[in-house]
Amino acid sequence: GGGDEGGGSGPGGLSVPKVEKLAALGAGEGEVNIVSWAGYVEDGSTDKTVDWVSSFESETGCKVNNKVAATSDEMVTLMKTGEYDVVSASGDASLRLIYGGDVAPVNTGLIANYKDIFDGLKDKPWNAVNGVAYGVPHGRGANVLMYRTDIVKPAPTSWGAVFDPNSPFKGKITAYDSPIYIADAALYLMKSKPDLGIKNPYALDDTQFDAAVALLKEQNKAIGEYWADYTKEVQAFKAGNSVLGTSWQVIVNLAKADGAPVEAVLPSEGATGWSDTWMIAAKAAHPNCGYLWMNHIVSPKANAAVAEWFGEAPANKLSCAQTVDKNHCTTFHADDESYFDQVWYWTTPLAQCVDGRTDVTCKDYAAWTQAWTAIKG
Amino acid sequence: MHRHPRWQLAGLLAAPVLWLVVAYLGALGVLMVSAFWTVNGFTGGIVREFSLANFRTILGEEVYRTVTLRSVGVAAAVTVICAVVAVPMAFYMAKVASARSRHWLVIAVLTPLWASYLVKAYAWRVLLGNGGPIDSLFGGPGRGPGYGLTATVIVLAYLWLPYMILPIYAGLDRLPDSLLEASADLGARAGHTLRRIVLPLLVPSVAAGSIFTFSLSLGDYITVQIVGGKTQLIGNLVYANIGAAGNLPFAAALATIPVLIMVIYLIAVRRSGALEEL
Amino acid sequence: MITEIRYNRPMTVELSGLRKTFGAVTAVDGIDLRIGDGEFFSMLGPSGSGKTTVLRLIAGFELPTAGTVALDGRDVTRLAPFERDVNTVFQDYALFPHLSVQENVEYGLKVRKVAKRERRDRAREALAKVRLEGFGARKPSAMSGGQRQRVALARALVNRPKVLLLDEPLGALDRKLREQMQVELKAIQRDAGITFVFVTHDQDEALTMSDRVAVFDAGRIVQVGTPEAVYERPVSAFVAGFVGSSNVFTGETAKTLFKKTGTFSVRPEKIAFTDEAAAAPGTVAEVIYAGPVTRYVVDLDAGARVVVVEQNSRTPRALAGLRGQRVRLGWHEEHVIPLPSGKDSAHAS
Amino acid sequence: MITEIRYNRPMTVELSGLRKTFGAVTAVDGIDLRIGDGEFFSMLGPSGSGKTTVLRLIAGFELPTAGTVALDGRDVTRLAPFERDVNTVFQDYALFPHLSVQENVEYGLKVRKVAKRERRDRAREALAKVRLEGFGARKPSAMSGGQRQRVALARALVNRPKVLLLDEPLGALDRKLREQMQVELKAIQRDAGITFVFVTHDQDEALTMSDRVAVFDAGRIVQVGTPEAVYERPVSAFVAGFVGSSNVFTGETAKTLFKKTGTFSVRPEKIAFTDEAAAAPGTVAEVIYAGPVTRYVVDLDAGARVVVVEQNSRTPRALAGLRGQRVRLGWHEEHVIPLPSGKDSAHAS
Amino acid sequence: MTLSPAARWALRAAMALGLTFIYVPLLLVLVNSFNGDRTFAWPPHDLTTRWWAAAWASDGARQALLTSVQAALGATATALLLGTLVAFAVHRFAFFGRDTLSLLIVLPIALPGIVTGIALDSAWRSVMGELGIGKGLLSVVVGHATFCVVTVYNNVLARLRRTGTTLEEASADLGARPWQTFRYVTFPLIRSALLAGGLLAFALSFDEIIVTTFTAGPGLTTLPLWIFTNLFRPNQAPVVNVVAAVLIIASVIPVWVAQRLAFTPGSGPPR
Ligand SMILES: Nc1ncnc2c1ncn2[C@@H]1O[C@H](COP(=O)(O)OP(=O)(O)OP(=O)(O)O)[C@@H](O)[C@H]1O
Ligand SMILES: Nc1ncnc2c1ncn2[C@@H]1O[C@H](COP(=O)(O)OP(=O)(O)OP(=O)(O)O)[C@@H](O)[C@H]1O
Ligand SMILES: NCCCCNCCCN
Ligand SMILES: [Mg+2]
């Protein structure tokens, strides 16, 4: 923990360590260490045509060292090592980083492209505390429900399809392999069992949490496998090992492109999702290169390239004009705020309920992690 | 040679002991100590105060027992499968094949060690996939084992097989032919010779191979993610808590399980002379 | 004289036209042999002459390239080792290191499913026969060379085989122990009445222990007979040289000495110093005291170097002084053995 | 008689109060020994009696627990092996398997930085001396046992050491080869004039080759002397039994036979069949034909079993018929050797 | 040895089946490197060489390969040094704790990689990190060497036990000083054991992912890490198959060379 003399306070009065933001931009330090999701930082070393790093390096003189993390939790762990300057944190990681004092507030004035970012992404609970921005939005997406069109008939419209204990697709249902998936169950319960009183799937008190865990334990019997990476998921749907389950839009597109008969919906209950934020380490060794990077990656061109390559909605309004596929922003609902209104972005569950309740204690992420272990059995 | 034995010994041992005892055991020791610490749920900061909370959780929740037993079961199954597959192969290589082909067989067995572990695991994902080659072998989509515990055992056995063949082959190579002949001479058929003479004498070699197969299986968390379906092993739990949740103390507490199992295992197999045959 | 008796007995081992080649090497090159029941039969020959291979063919560890092996009148050429009623004592003993001495000895009975109690008793008995009572619980590694050798013997004997094959069983033992074991082996063979086929390249051992000896050379048997027959009447210079030492004479020297052309052999102990005028004159070149005997190397005027062995029935005196002395050597006509060809030179070999 | 000459020569090797213990085992238990320049000195004794340890102390592979080693008058007790002017021929030859024969022989010169050309020439010469010209390019693994033995010899000789230590150099060879090598070794030693310290447990070898023999027992030297002295005048039953075979008589039997109390030894070759009435009567129990000699085992009426060896100067006839026959045995007074203590029983040993 | 034809046949069948088991997945990797499908769906509906072209052009793969070779060489060299030292100590001296030491050497390979990984990771960060030495190639080499020591140690110790000390005594006897003995006799005799142990160490390090995951700092990508991230990256999985196929084919060379060298005289010829 860090000093807590009133850097601000979050849900339930949790205090935020006081960390100074960078006041002015100086010269680059020559390199920058980044933690990112796979596909966010491509330097052409794998595919020459996929490169939005080289130009940055030559323009700024900052050499990019990138470390790919597989999950949000890994990102947090990596950032805690203090070896990295910048991270592309999802909402379930960002608050942990903020409250852990691992990241610094961002001086948005130093980031020229910040003004072009969709307003719907700015100053959100997962990237700002008390109106102080802790990061630069990168892009967003929803965890959609994917299914095999040739097998799953009629097309599902509700998450109920994956929580049905008598599902005809028992053994072929898939779910995302992370404790945060408990929120998907909570989201479903929010609509199917309103008397539980769930207001926010990331703020679960004991009863609500137990209900979600019970639902997931039940679901486990119907699960074929849990997934965490693209290749595994695409392949499972193509081969037919999985026919129904959570997915990302990009996976849907990939599978379709490879000729798999799949489709995806945003079910009636809405969905969980992510909105990623570039954050800068509290004790960054290369803060200037870090700022230069954050500015670069949300520039119209780079942001469009990432969004298209990775398969998500870009954060920069001007990016929609820069994509190769002119329909990209439409496909990914980039400017469709009503679509994203139904999406509960990943947020770190805390003991101080993030929905603002103060009469109960919520389950924190450590509890979610241990519960997830128990769910999988 | 015999002038200053003490100093010679010190010269030989200084660097290795510094490395293995001070650095490695030291690191392990600190890890084991941290198992008694806890982590602050909000900040992820480590609380360096003695606490049995982690162990209480581990002992109290059934899932940890289940996963431990499952992991040991998988490691044991992999070891048995590897031994069963390796013994006849090593026997053929050491005692039946001509000197020439023996040379090539050793190469053939060693080569896969260089193909990436991950790539091989993914190849198995394809093989085991719905309607994949294994399914066809069993008569159609869904007929094969699919992804799950069985697949995990098969793939781990596949990955570690060379580590079992090598020590057994070396052991058989050293086993004088005359012992096998003596057994036949005394009236024993091949099967009997195998059971009464070859296998008992191979115990140290098999045990040596099993150190690889058992420990590598016990600690694996990647293969099981690729072909294990929804299966989780100890490795996954440790990984989920360190790599993912950043809960080093809890991960360390979980890690004591495989450490304990392996230390007991090593002490048990040491008596067979296995440690010298790796 | 034993020879004749044997041929009337039933034949335990019969080898007919036996050949074995390994690639380009012919290890056994056409062997016909009949070994009688209860016989102590030795195979003697230089390294690589095929003795071990013949033994392995009898035991069934190798399949012959041609020819047959019959045991007790039954053709066993194609049978596996475990189907043959023979046992082997290996040169390296081949004791099972993971089994105790008792278990080693019981092994053959166990695989034949002999009941536990009988097994134990028979193994005890066999161990007693080789004087190893009380050693049953030890591991072979805790036994000395001579003891291991005896365990190997007990392990074979306990099965009461018709034939026991022994491949240089005493090769690894030191001289003193070896002589002891020779006596013991011989006694055991006589008591048990088992046919022994015994491989050695120690001629002394072969001569003292055997009923008959076969001398091997390059995959063939060059002479078979009683020890006396082989020693006293060698059929070739090779046999004369290999079995015992021999003075071989040929060419001019032979003509001068024996008034006959050809190659002849005379054993060193058959030559004596004499005063007879007719004896061959020469000069003592070397005198070697060897305890029970003294060896003299004499350069004959006729042109050969001859070794003479004299038993030290009396304590020898001032041997060194004998060097350079003029002497005469005599022998009996009957001890001059004519040999077919004269490849060897006129040296003691 | 050689003994006396030696003692006047300068002493090459002098051991004084030499002791060596390994933990609780006393391998060498106080040895004083002076070996003369150019002497062929043998150490004979049973397994574990400390022969190898003495050799290793001389070579410098072991440090003595007490006592000193002097070479050529200089105390070398604390010097490392590479600082001593002795060379060793190891029992297992210890040839460097990765070097050719030539390189093996050159090794000692190479480490002493002898120029390449001289090295080559001297190695060639040494190989010629052991009759291995033309084998230089081979690897030791491609040589036979006897050839390897000669390479080991050449490798030591090429350094022209003052003293050559040989630890059972012939132990691994077969009988025939061994006899050949004995002759060669002896010739080389004589030609080169090097002091040989030769370990063996073959008494025959020790007797025929040596100028002097030391008999070891349990870490001590129990007798040193010329071969004749040791064989004909053993100082104890142990020496009598270990060097050659011996009939040992004690107690009542001795009294009856020799009219004296005590323990006495008579060599088998010193006993003869005789018709004299005064000779000891007995019955032939066993007749063993051994080629050059025949051994008779006779049970004396006086109560001892005696071995008699008779040289087969004539072809023996119908030996088998002799068993059970009544005979009389005679010997000369001078061959009855009184022995200090009578631990051995009245058996041939 | 003598075996009945049936037993012989059965063993040959077992060997053939075993080799099939080993090679079918590898063959699949090879085939999939030509599979037009991006997630190598089975059976392949079209074949293409574009992954090979992509792999050829991939700097990342090449860089990672280079890093892996460097790491493996470093780990192997360290393991050779440490393993040989301990083997000599254990063979030549009796000392307190000798048995424990042999257990300790096995420990790093026997404990799950994740345990070794997190232990070294936190130790490195708290000790070396304080000294300002971040994780990187060095920490990977340290991590790998730790579990590679055993392969060298065992090979060398076995060789020393088999060769004994007489050859070294013979050398000293012939006048060689200790370092001459080492250079001319000891080293050549243990060379093939070093090679065998070193080769296994290299292979272990080269393919290690778990320990690497925890000991590699930012910016260091070994080949397994590269493969790992590329399996998690859209559109890149097939390139991984190409790299693996190349590795399999290329690995025959070092294995073959080592096999040849391992049979130098003194280590016993192939029978
Ligand atoms: N398995 C084999 N492969 C190839 N050659 C062999 C084999 N076994 C024996 N030989 C060869 O056959 C010949 C006869 O060998 P064998 O072992 O029978 O001789 P031996 O008389 O027993 O010799 P020794 O006295 O040295 O034991 C030799 O030239 C030997 O090299
Ligand atoms: N390095 C050693 N450690 C412990 N004991 C030893 C060692 N070397 C020799 N000994 C013991 O010392 C005694 C004498 O051994 P040494 O080898 O000198 O006998 P030896 O007369 O050469 O016997 P052999 O004829 O069997 O070669 C034996 O009891 C032996 O076990
Ligand atoms: N405890 C570390 C073990 C490392 C073994 N790695 C095996 C990689 C597979 N080739
Ligand atoms: Mg043989």
Ligand SMILES: [Mg+2]
């Ligand atoms: Mg000795």
